Structures are given as structure tokens and as C-alpha cells.
Amino acid sequence: MLRIENLTKTYGDKRAVDDLSLHVGPGEIYGFIGHNGAGKTTTIKSVCGILQFDSGTITIDGHDVRREPLLCKARTAYIPDNPDLYDFMTGIKYLNFIADVFDIDAALRNERIHRYSDMLELTADLAGAISSYSHGMKQKLAIISALIHEPRLLVLDEPFVGLDPKASRAVKDLMRQKCDEGAAVFFSTHVLEVAERLCDKVAIIKGGRLVAHGPTDEVRGDSSLEDVFLELESDQQ
Amino acid sequence: MRGVLASLFVRGGHRPSxxxxxxxxxxxxxxxxxLMLLFGVLFQPMIDAFSGMGLTWLYFALYASMVFALGVVGTVFIASAQIFGPRDNELLxxxxxRPGHILISRILVLLTVEAVVTLLVLVPVTVIWLRAGLGSVAGMLMLVAGTALLPLLALSVxxxxxxxxxxxGQRVRFKNLVTLVVSVAFLIGYLYIYSNIQRYLNDLIARGEEFASAFSRAMPPFYSFGVAVAExxxxxxxxxxxxxxxxxxxxxxxxSSRYLRILTTRRGSRRVxxxxRELRRSGRLLALTRKELAYFWSRPAVVLNSSIGSVFLLLGAVLLLVNRDNVLGSVETFMAVVPGATFPGIAVAAVAAVGSANNLSSSLVSLEGRSLWIARSLPVGPMTVIQAKINAHLTVSALPALIASVLLGAAVAEGPKDWAAIVLIPQTFLVMLAFAGAAVNLVLPRLDWISxxxxxxxxxSAMAALFGGMGIVAGLALLYAFLVRDxxxxxxxxxxxxxxxxxATIAVYAFLRRGGVERFEGLAA
Structure with a gap:
């Protein structure tokens, strides 16, 4: 579903991502772990076509993000770490706007918006201005907007930040459900316990390079993901 | 303070080239x-008249009141946005x-703005005074020291x-509408006074002593300032x-004693x-254009600063409807001193010049700010996003221009040729400005704003589009009057x-499709 090959991105003299390759297959939840500044967000933004990279290739469902950006974006949903939404709109107008841009049929959008809003318990607040939403409510709205077009690939940057435990659980269930339906989820997190329990595969990035990746059980071995992560961190220093 | 000033002049941590x-x-x-020449023209007749009547103090008192009025008008909306509404208040x-220090840093920025405005009036007023041979060392010292204090008085208000x-703004229900109406009313009042200033000036000079006596009683600070400098x-x-x-x-x-409370008190809005209900479906470009217009109407500051030309065009159209003879009389007076001017020519130039004050498209890319990631991650091409911004500009700019053109045509057109010129030519100019504004914004984007x-x-980009548009109209008018007329x-x-x-529109469009798209894709989301 997602293939990243030899991705490199530099900011001035700094290599934020250095020759990174990873593959996310259909039905997989893939966790992307690394310390602050390791290159997670740069990789994610490159995948979503909102950051130009220096070299390498990224394909989504067989389409190159550079050559066919619109096709890739139509198959992808992106949720940034800090969802700055259009706060001059109400929640429902924002969702309808997103549905318009993704060209979703009127009946389908009605059904999906209400289904996901009910699931994340945001329906009652959809008429409110986004400017009046809490961080968690904005995060929920961003998640609903990401699901309206039934994406093949969900790319999430720290998706659980700001969510209450119930919503957090609902999002985890949604991620699994989407994968069961054949989609793929690629998300970054600092919460290693979540990655350990939720992810089929994980990749650990440090200084822009992958230092470990593969099925979660293999990467973890007999210890916890946290131990592996901290050990890899100290090995590299 | 350095941080606030840096936000005005430095972009993304880089100094401008x-x-x-x-x-x-x-x-x-x-x-x-x-502007200094403009103020010079305003103050020149006063010095001879007032000094002849022994009322030189009135010259300086009027200077002080002018600086005061400009200071209040020039900073009240900036103060509202920078002191009470910036996004970084919570961070600070x-x-x-100390909250008081945050307040001081913001006030110092406002004082800087007022100092610049004051300087624009001070220079011509001082030159005129010295040329009249009335200056003295003590007067000059008091003029400089008093001028340094004047912004404090304006800033208090x-x-x-x-x-x-x-x-x-926090208490009224239709906050945006109320802010907009109040601001436009404020602006109309200001323009009314400004457009009648010559008449007031003539009255003032004719009834100098009577006015001076009333002024000294009604405006004691300015009276004291005037006497201090003149004597x-x-x-x-x-x-x-x-x-x-x-x-x-x-x-x-x-x-400062309430600043923390002011910044941290939020009146909750009623939960709706x-x-x-059934959601209606729209096409991509229409949805994006509607989104731009929804943003535009939700921000009075954007409406007032980016579409002021449309406000003036509509006001002008109303004025033409209710006071046709006077307006045409004024145009005739104007035509008498402009070589080669005709009614249709002035109508075209007027709609183009006033419409050029609309510069919405030069801000809309920058105004994406921190939500730029949405436009960048959606499955729409950059040109569609840019086109939506141009459409929003045209929606705001074209209709008022058309109304004004039709009313002007009805007043001055003598045949289909005049009609076509008055209606079509300003539109070609305003369409060009809409495209050019978007291009300028893509060349000079600013995404790191806090207000x-x-x-x-x-x-x-906003300043370049505004002055560029007005400069083109002025340049073309001068070119005709002095070179092409023969x-x-x-x-x-x-x-x-x-x-x-x-x-030019076709050329800018071609640039947008290549260079504009590249620049949009290069913006850091």
C-alpha cells in the first residue's frame, strides 16, 4: 500500500531523513517511533505530498506521489500532530467542505459523517464553531474528516494526543476496522505501549535513519518495545 | 519588544534580502x-492667516489635533488586534x-507606529513654520519635546x-457584523470630514479669532501645546x-492592573x-471559493483592509444616486484642470482607481497560516486552490465595480461606446489585479503571523498589491495627460x-500555472 524507497530530505546542511526505506502492506497497522526531531514528521509530510523531498520514491497503492499527487491524495488521509482546522467554520460545514473536495456523493457523506461523529461522540457539537472546540474535539473532527472518503491509507501524526480515553479507544478500534477492510495505517507515536499493543509492524527512526523495523514481535524480541527503543537510542550515541 | 518588532519585519527567522x-x-x-506634501498643502494657508491675526498658536494647536486624530484612527484597530487579540497571548x-511587561512591549510597538505618523505631519509643519520666519529656539525645543509626548495622548484614547x-466584540451576538458596521461608519465619518477639510479650513481662516476662542476652551491640551510652541x-x-x-x-x-484578567476572561458562547439535515454537494472549485469567502466574511479586519475599494465603490454609487448634480459638478471642476479629461475617461479611471484598493487575493495564501496543511493535503491541484482565491477576490471586487460602472454609465455615457468603455475597461483592470495579487502573495508569502x-x-504582498494597483492607475493617467494626449x-x-x-492577465495566469504552482508546493505546511 505504501512503499518508501531511499527517501532523503535535507534542511540546509541537516539530513532530516536519510535514505529511508519501508513498506506498509494492506491490512497493516504500522507504527513509526522516534525521539523528537528524528525525522518522523518529515517522512509523514513527504508521504502526504505536502513536503517536497530531495531523492527517493514514495508510492501509494502503486501511484507515485510526485508524478500522480492527486491520485495519491485521493487515496490517503492525513491527520497532523496539531490539527489547525478552519476555525471560522462550524464542524458540520468543515466536514461538508472536505466531502465536497473529495467529491463524495450526498447520501454517502451524510451517512459517513453521522456514523463517525456518533462513534466519536461529536455529533451534538457539529453545529458549533470550530474556534470554540477544545483540542480533543478538533482532533476528533480531523479524524472524522479523514475518514469521509474511506481512504486506502491513513497517515496519522501522534493521533492520540488530546483524546480522552474513550475516544482514544474508539480511534484504535477504527484503525483496526479500516485495516480489516483492506486499508493500511501508518502512524507516529511516542506512546510505546500503544505501539506495542496496536501495531502489526513498527519502525524505529533515529537521526533520519531507520535503526530497526519489522513485525512488532520480532523487533521487541523478549523485552518490551520501550527497552528496545531505549537500548537502540543509547547504542547510537 | 524585540520579538514583537521581529514579527513585523523578519519572516520565518530570516532577515529580508x-x-x-x-x-x-x-x-x-x-x-x-x-503624505508630507499633502499635509504641507493643508497647513501652508494657515500660517500666514493665523500669524497675521496673532494666532500662531492655533497653527500648532491644529497640528497637535491632527496628529492626535491620526494617531487614534491609525492605532485603534491595531491596538485592538495586537493588545487584546493576538494568538501568542497564551504563550506569553x-x-x-509580568502581564504588564507584555502590555508595555505591545504599547511600544503602537508608539512606534504613532511616531511614524507624527513625523509625516511634523516635517511639513516645521518647514512651513521656519520658512515663514517665525521659528525660535525655545519654540523648536518645545515643538520637538511636545511632539514626542503627543502620541501618549492619542494612545490613551x-x-x-x-x-x-x-x-x-465579546458580548454582542453578531460580532463581525457589528464590528464591520461600526468600522465603516467610523470610516465614512472620517472621510466626510476629510473631503470637507478645505471648506472647514476656509471657514477657520475667515473666522479665526472666534474659532480660536472656542478652541482654547474646548481643547485645552492642544491650546497649551500651541501656546507653548508659538511663544x-x-x-x-x-x-x-x-x-x-x-x-x-x-x-x-x-x-496593566487588569491585563491578566482581560486576556484570560473568555465569555462562553451559547452551545448550539x-x-x-441533508448536506448539499458542491463542486471542488465552488467549495474552495465558498471556503475563502466564509473566511473573508468571518474577519472584519480582512473585510475592512482587503475590500475597502468595494465599500467606497458602493458608497460612491449611492452618492451618485442621491446627489448626482453635485457629484457631476465636482467632476466638471476636476476636468477643467486635467488636460484631455472626459466624463467617460474619468468614470473609467475612478472605478479602476477605487477598485484597486481591493487587494484580497494578495493576502489569501498568507492567511492560510497554520491551516495550510489542509489545502496541501487535499486531492486538488494547487492551481485550483489559487483559482479559488482569485474567485473570492473577484466576487468581492467585481460586483460593486459593476454597480458603480453602471450608475456612472447612466450618469455620463453618451452612447454604446461610452457604456462599453465604462463597464468593461475597469473590469479588465480589476481582473488583472486579482490575478496579480495572488501572484504577488505567492512570491511574498507570510505564514507565520499571529494576527x-x-x-x-x-x-x-498586501502593500505591494495596493500601491502597485494605485500606481498603475496614476501612471497611466499621467502618461496620457503629458505624453499620449497628442x-x-x-x-x-x-x-x-x-x-x-x-x-497582462494572461501573462500572470501563465506564471501562476508554473511558477505560482511551484511556489505553492514549496510553502512549508
């Missing part, structure tokens, strides 16, 4: 010189900084008004200094419960201009 600094210095020098409050605006009177200077410092000190103490005012009022008839020249505007 030397070339850009030089271009903007020249632009500011041009605007500054034009979380730092170990603008701070209170800005606070009032922010409190009213080099230290006692009156001390009185004026008290008038300037005391109110400012009181307002500052009042605000969502009632499910929209920084984009729509202070950003390089070579071709005015209507032929106007159509030639229209053809050039169409060609």
Missing part, C-alpha cells in the same frame, strides 16, 4: 513624501513575564477605544505635558445543538489600456 529592503525603503519614501502568559471594541512658553508646555502624561499613565495603570492584521495591513484620442487610449490589462 537587501534588494527587498531597498525596494520597500523606496516605497515607504515615496508614500511618506506624498505561560512564560515568566485609542487604548480605551480598543478595549471597548474588544469588550463589545516658547514653558508654563504652557508643563500644562500640556501633564495633559499627555497623566491620562496615559492612568490608562496604563488601569490596563446540531440538528441533522490577521499583520497580513492584510502590514505584509509586503498622439491618440482618450477612448482609443482607454481601449488600448484594456487590451494591455487582458494581455
Amino acid at each position: 537587501r534588494a527587498r529592503t531597498i525596494v520597500f525603503a523606496l516605497l515607504f519614501a515615496y508614500v511618506g513624501t506624498a 502568559l505561560a512564560l515568566p513575564i 485609542s487604548l480605551l477605544l480598543a478595549w471597548l471594541l474588544s469588550v463589545v 516658547g512658553n514653558p508654563a504652557q508646555f508643563a500644562v500640556f505635558a501633564l495633559w499627555a502624561v497623566l491620562p496615559f499613565g492612568l490608562v496604563f495603570l488601569l490596563l 445543538r446540531y440538528q441533522a 490577521e492584521v499583520q497580513v492584510v495591513k502590514q505584509s509586503a 498622439l491618440m484620442a482618450l477612448d482609443a487610449y482607454l481601449w488600448l489600456c484594456g487590451a494591455v490589462f487582458v494581455a
Whole structure:
């Protein structure tokens, strides 16, 4: 579903991502772990076509993000770490706007918006201005907007930040459900316990390079993901 | 303070290039010189009249009141946005900084703005005074010292008004509409006074002593200022200094003692419960254009700064409807002193010049700010996003221009040729400006703003689009009056201009499709 090959991105003299390759297959939840500044967000933004990279290739469902950006974006949903939404709109107008841009049929959008809003318990607040939403409510709205077009690939940057435990659980269930339906989820997190329990595969990035990746059980071995992560961190220093 | 000033002049941690600094210095020098000449024309007749009547103090008292009025008008909306509404208030409050210090840093920026405005009036007023041979060392010292204190007096009033605006804004239901109506009413009042200033001036000179007596009673701070400078009177200077410092000190103490409360008190809005209803489907470009317009209407600061030309065009149209003979009379007076001017020519130039004050498209890319990631991650091409911004500009700009053109056509057109020129040529110009504004914004984007005012009022792209549009109209008018008039008839020249505007629009469109798209894709989301 997602293939990243030899991705490199530099900011001035700094290599934020250095020759990174990873593959996310259909039905997989893939966790992307690394310390602050390791290159997670740069990789994610490159995948979503909102950051130009220096070299390498990224394909989504067989389409190159550079050559066919619109096709890739139509198959992808992106949720940034800090969802700055259009706060001059109400929640429902924002969702309808997103549905318009993704060209979703009127009946389908009605059904999906209400289904996901009910699931994340945001329906009652959809008429409110986004400017009046809490961080968690904005995060929920961003998640609903990401699901309206039934994406093949969900790319999430720290998706659980700001969510209450119930919503957090609902999002985890949604991620699994989407994968069961054949989609793929690629998300970054600092919460290693979540990655350990939720992810089929994980990749650990440090200084822009992958230092470990593969099925979660293999990467973890007999210890916890946290131990592996901290050990890899100290090995590299 | 350094942080706030950096936010005005430094983009994304980088200082502007030397070339850009030089271009903007020249632009500011041009605007500054034009404004100083304007004030010079205003004050020149006063000095002889008032000094002849022994009322030189009135000259300086009027200077002080002019600086005061400009200071209040010029800073009240900036104060409202920068002191009570910026996005970084919470960040600053979380730092170990006293709220009073945050207030001081913001006030110092406002004082800088007022100092610049004051300088534009001070220079011509001083030159006229010295040329009249009335200057003295003591007077000059008091003029300089008093001028340094004048912004404090203006700021006392603008701070209170800005606070009032922010409190009213939190309490009224249709906040945007009310802010918009109040602001436009304020602007109309200001323009009414400004457009009648020559009449007031003539009355003033004719009834100098009577006016001086009333003025000295009604405006004691300015009276003291005037007497202090004209006579080099230290006692009156001390009185004026008290008038300037005391109110400012009181307002500052009042605000600083409550600043934390002002910034942290949020009146909750009534919760509107969502009632499910059928959602309507729109095409991509229409949805994006609607989104731009929804943003536009939700921000009074954007409406007032980016579409003021449309406000004036509609006001002008109303004025033409209710006061046709007077308006046409004024145009005739104007035509008498402009070589080669005709009614249709002036109508075309008027709609184009006033419409050029609309510069919405030059801000809309910057105004994406931190939500740029949405437009960048959606499955729409960059050109569609840019086109939606141009469409929003055209929606706001084209209809008022069309209304004004039709009314002007009804008043002055003598045949289909005049009608076509009055209706079509300004539209070709305004369409070109819409495209050019988007291009300028993509060349000079500013995404790191903390208040929209920084984009729509202070950003390089907004200023370049505004002055560029007005400069083109002025340049083309001067070109015709002094060079082309002997070579071709005015209507032929106007159509030639229209053809050039169409060609320029095509050229800018071609740039947007390649360079504009590349720049949009290169913006850091």
C-alpha cells in the first residue's frame, strides 16, 4: 500500500531523513517511533505530498506521489500532530467542505459523517464553531474528516494526543476496522505501549535513519518495545 | 519588544534580502513624501492667516489635533488586534513575564507606529513654520519635546477605544457584523470630514479669532501645546505635558492592573445543538471559493483592509444616486484642470482607481497560516486552490465595480461606446489585479503571523498589491495627460489600456500555472 524507497530530505546542511526505506502492506497497522526531531514528521509530510523531498520514491497503492499527487491524495488521509482546522467554520460545514473536495456523493457523506461523529461522540457539537472546540474535539473532527472518503491509507501524526480515553479507544478500534477492510495505517507515536499493543509492524527512526523495523514481535524480541527503543537510542550515541 | 518588532519585519527567522529592503525603503519614501506634501498643502494657508491675526498658536494647536486624530484612527484597530487579540497571548502568559511587561512591549510597538505618523505631519509643519520666519529656539525645543509626548495622548484614547471594541466584540451576538458596521461608519465619518477639510479650513481662516476662542476652551491640551510652541512658553508646555502624561499613565495603570484578567476572561458562547439535515454537494472549485469567502466574511479586519475599494465603490454609487448634480459638478471642476479629461475617461479611471484598493487575493495564501496543511493535503491541484482565491477576490471586487460602472454609465455615457468603455475597461483592470495579487502573495508569502492584521495591513504582498494597483492607475493617467494626449484620442487610449490589462492577465495566469504552482508546493505546511 505504501512503499518508501531511499527517501532523503535535507534542511540546509541537516539530513532530516536519510535514505529511508519501508513498506506498509494492506491490512497493516504500522507504527513509526522516534525521539523528537528524528525525522518522523518529515517522512509523514513527504508521504502526504505536502513536503517536497530531495531523492527517493514514495508510492501509494502503486501511484507515485510526485508524478500522480492527486491520485495519491485521493487515496490517503492525513491527520497532523496539531490539527489547525478552519476555525471560522462550524464542524458540520468543515466536514461538508472536505466531502465536497473529495467529491463524495450526498447520501454517502451524510451517512459517513453521522456514523463517525456518533462513534466519536461529536455529533451534538457539529453545529458549533470550530474556534470554540477544545483540542480533543478538533482532533476528533480531523479524524472524522479523514475518514469521509474511506481512504486506502491513513497517515496519522501522534493521533492520540488530546483524546480522552474513550475516544482514544474508539480511534484504535477504527484503525483496526479500516485495516480489516483492506486499508493500511501508518502512524507516529511516542506512546510505546500503544505501539506495542496496536501495531502489526513498527519502525524505529533515529537521526533520519531507520535503526530497526519489522513485525512488532520480532523487533521487541523478549523485552518490551520501550527497552528496545531505549537500548537502540543509547547504542547510537 | 524585540520579538514583537521581529514579527513585523523578519519572516520565518530570516532577515529580508537587501534588494527587498531597498525596494520597500523606496516605497515607504515615496508614500511618506506624498503624505508630507499633502499635509504641507493643508497647513501652508494657515500660517500666514493665523500669524497675521496673532494666532500662531492655533497653527500648532491644529497640528497637535491632527496628529492626535491620526494617531487614534491609525492605532485603534491595531491596538485592538495586537493588545487584546493576538494568538501568542497564551504563550506569553505561560512564560515568566509580568502581564504588564507584555502590555508595555505591545504599547511600544503602537508608539512606534504613532511616531511614524507624527513625523509625516511634523516635517511639513516645521518647514512651513521656519520658512515663514517665525521659528525660535525655545519654540523648536518645545515643538520637538511636545511632539514626542503627543502620541501618549492619542494612545490613551485609542487604548480605551480598543478595549471597548474588544469588550463589545465579546458580548454582542453578531460580532463581525457589528464590528464591520461600526468600522465603516467610523470610516465614512472620517472621510466626510476629510473631503470637507478645505471648506472647514476656509471657514477657520475667515473666522479665526472666534474659532480660536472656542478652541482654547474646548481643547485645552492642544491650546497649551500651541501656546507653548508659538511663544516658547514653558508654563504652557508643563500644562500640556501633564495633559499627555497623566491620562496615559492612568490608562496604563488601569490596563496593566487588569491585563491578566482581560486576556484570560473568555465569555462562553451559547452551545448550539446540531440538528441533522441533508448536506448539499458542491463542486471542488465552488467549495474552495465558498471556503475563502466564509473566511473573508468571518474577519472584519480582512473585510475592512482587503475590500475597502468595494465599500467606497458602493458608497460612491449611492452618492451618485442621491446627489448626482453635485457629484457631476465636482467632476466638471476636476476636468477643467486635467488636460484631455472626459466624463467617460474619468468614470473609467475612478472605478479602476477605487477598485484597486481591493487587494484580497494578495493576502489569501498568507492567511492560510497554520491551516495550510489542509489545502496541501487535499486531492486538488494547487492551481485550483489559487483559482479559488482569485474567485473570492473577484466576487468581492467585481460586483460593486459593476454597480458603480453602471450608475456612472447612466450618469455620463453618451452612447454604446461610452457604456462599453465604462463597464468593461475597469473590469479588465480589476481582473488583472486579482490575478496579480495572488501572484504577488505567492512570491511574498507570510505564514507565520499571529494576527490577521499583520497580513492584510502590514505584509509586503498586501502593500505591494495596493500601491502597485494605485500606481498603475496614476501612471497611466499621467502618461496620457503629458505624453499620449497628442498622439491618440482618450477612448482609443482607454481601449488600448484594456487590451494591455487582458494581455497582462494572461501573462500572470501563465506564471501562476508554473511558477505560482511551484511556489505553492514549496510553502512549508
